[in-house]
Amino acid sequence: MIDETEIKNIGREFGIDQLRISSPAPFPETAKIIQGLKRKGYYLSNEYLLKIDTEYFCNIETRFPWAKSIIICALGYLTDEKLPQSGNGPYGLIARFTWRNNYLILKRKLKKLARFLKENFNAQCRIFSNGPIPEKPIAQRSGLGYYGKNGLIINHKFGSWMVLGEIVTDLELKPDPPIEDNCGECNKCIIACPTRAIIKPYIIDSTRCIQALSGWYGPVPEPIARVWGNRLYGCTTCQDVCPKNSTVKPHPPESEIGYVGPGLSLLKILNFSEDEFRSNYAKNQLTASWVDFRAIKRNALICLGNTKDKGFLPLLKKFTDSSDPVLARTAQWAIKNLNNG
Numbered sequence: 001m002i003d004e005t006e007i008k009n010i011g012r013e014f015g016i017d018q019l020r021i022s023s024p025a026p027f028p029e030t031a032k033i034i035q036g037l038k039r040k041g042y043y044l045s046n047e048y049l050l051k052i053d054t055e056y057f058c059n060i061e062t063r064f065p066w067a068k069s070i071i072i073c074a075l076g077y078l079t080d081e082k083l084p085q086s087g088n089g090p091y092g093l094i095a096r097f098t099w100r101n102n103y104l105i106l107k108r109k110l111k112k113l114a115r116f117l118k119e120n121f122n123a124q125c126r127i128f129s130n131g132p133i134p135e136k137p138i139a140q141r142s143g144l145g146y147y148g149k150n151g152l153i154i155n156h157k158f159g160s161w162m163v164l165g166e167i168v169t170d171l172e173l174k175p176d177p178p179i180e181d182n183c184g185e186c187n188k189c190i191i192a193c194p195t196r197a198i199i200k201p202y203i204i205d206s207t208r209c210i211q212a213l214s215g216w217y218g219p220v221p222e223p224i225a226r227v228w229g230n231r232l233y234g235c236t237t238c239q240d241v242c243p244k245n246s247t248v249k250p251h252p253p254e255s256e257i258g259y260v261g262p263g264l265s266l267l268k269i270l271n272f273s274e275d276e277f278r279s280n281y282a283k284n285q286l287t288a289s290w291v292d293f294r295a296i297k298r299n300a301l302i303c304l305g306n307t308k309d310k311g312f313l314p315l316l317k318k319f320t321d322s323s324d325p326v327l328a329r330t331a332q333w334a335i336k337n338l339n340n341g
């Protein structure tokens, strides 16, 4: 029978950066936190945590009665690519984790590991990458990292610049212990968050968080639009300022799956039909089911409104006639913001 050390060695051979083992025991504390966030109204309507049965979600043993262990894995994504240069027309920033489809890259590695375990040890395996499974509590329990006050898991090697994936398996493996570490006195992410979305350490209000709002279709409140900057999808400010991320060594990109890069042309996005958008970025999370295309267009209008370049007024004026009330309203806001600038 294979043991946890061999599994980790083989996983690393398949290109998985970090592997730890967790027990599949329930996460009652996580369930309480999710219920509290639901009661406070801190989830957006497109978030799956709002819709799921919380107790069931947090109980791996109920969901997968055959599960004996969880292999939690991470892929670092801090690459050494350059940020887009200004001068090539207005562009919108794409959050670093979405420059390419890191979840799919990791998932393919997890599939290789799961196939190996099945073929050689007849193991039952179920793979997750980007949910739906309580991946951060699993990472914390297994010592893959600890919770930062920005709500993200911080790993000693990759900081929070990593995506997580899991293999739930019926192999009986020895769990790794949690690590004793925390943010200490640091509050940099809480101070730097442009929308004050980190209500208190570890508690994020998604209805104020640009990362969450950028994929959700609806009107963005004016105070948030004003500090939105030129983010087309996602936000990494609370990661950019984190001292635990400043020592992470960037590496060259290893795969171009779903590549969109650090910035996209706003004018191109505003001209795209939904079909064009989906076929251009087919393998990227930008076209994931929970990211609304209309939200991306709305974000592009907010970005234009924040350029302070009145040359975009005619284009924005066209969008005020849109049959989509959110786009029309956002364009009106953008015009007002440009004229006030």
Ligand code: SF4
Residues within 6 Å of the ligand: 150, 192, 193, 194, 195, 196, 197, 198, 204, 208, 209, 210, 211, 212, 235, 236, 237, 238, 239
């Ligand atoms: S992702 Fe951006 S908006 Fe959300 S908590 Fe972090 S800094 Fe704030």
Ligand code: SF4
Residues within 6 Å of the ligand: 148, 149, 150, 182, 183, 186, 187, 188, 189, 190, 238, 241, 242, 243, 244
């Ligand atoms: S910025 Fe500071 S408080 Fe926030 S996650 Fe990083 S170490 Fe923790």
